[in-house]
Amino acid sequence: MSFVILKGFIQKGVLLICSIALFSIAFVPLANAKAAEKSYNTSNKQEQKELDLLTEILVQCLVKDENGEYQFDKDKAQKLGLSKKQIKEADNLFTNVLTQKDIKEMVGDNDIITTYSKTSITAKALIKVLKKYGKKVDSAIDKGIDLLPIKSSTKKAWKKTITKVALVKVLDNFVGISDTAENLVKRGIKTLIPGIPDWAASGIAKTLMMVLPI
Incomplete structure (x- = not known):
């Protein structure tokens, strides 16, 4: 009789251990995935904040000259905290890549240049x-x-x-x-x-x- 009871306890113990193992297999990866997802989303939100702040700084550095065209003010960019590398990249971007039309749209200048539409x-x-x-x-x-x-x-x-x-x-x-x-x-x-x-x-x-x- 005692052997039967002992055998029952052993079987219950094995079942309990198996249940814990299965729970760990199912739950731990899920928990890790959720944590990774949360970390990724947080990273994206932080990156978006940084991009929004960068945009605000760049807009402040775009100054209209006597001809009505916007130029990138490198001195102002330095004062606002942009690195030398960022200043060099931004200066090239606004001087050689983006058009005055692009820049006016960026700064919210209502005097948008009218251009002939491309094909x-x-x-x-x-x-x-x-x-x-x-x-x-x-x-x-x-x-x-x-x-x-x-x-x-x-x-x-x-x-x-x-x-x-x-x-x-x-x-x-x-x-x-x-x-x-x-x-x-x-x-x-x-x-x-x-x-x-x-x-x-x-x-x-x-x-x-x-x-x-x-």
Whole structure:
């Protein structure tokens, strides 16, 4: 009789141990995944705050000259805390990449320059061009990202996200829509990186347009 009771206790003990093991297998990875997800979301929120702050600083550094054109004030940028590398990148971006129209839209200048609209292209036609120029597209995107006055970690993350393959997939959802190639690319970039500043998306798009015969 005592043997039967002992055997019962042993069986219950084994079942309890198995239950604990199964719980650990099921719950621990889930808990880790939740923690990782929370950390990732927190990181994105922090990154967004930093980008918003950077945009505010850049806007303050764009000063209109006597000809009514905006110039990047490097001295002001230094006083506002931008690093030498950021100042160099921002100066190049606003001088050689973005247009006065882009800059006026960024600072909220209502005296927007009227430009002749570029030829429209369908998203489907743009996809064909992106596929044709494959490696050049990825290189141009990476170059456009490198020109931005943002953190190295953000550049690295954006390079992994904004690729020719990713843009093609996004643009495939725009089938039937016609716009300039640059605007379509910009829309694709803003879809891939929600919250990306307009000036950053424009900088990448314009750099890409330099290698596409459109």
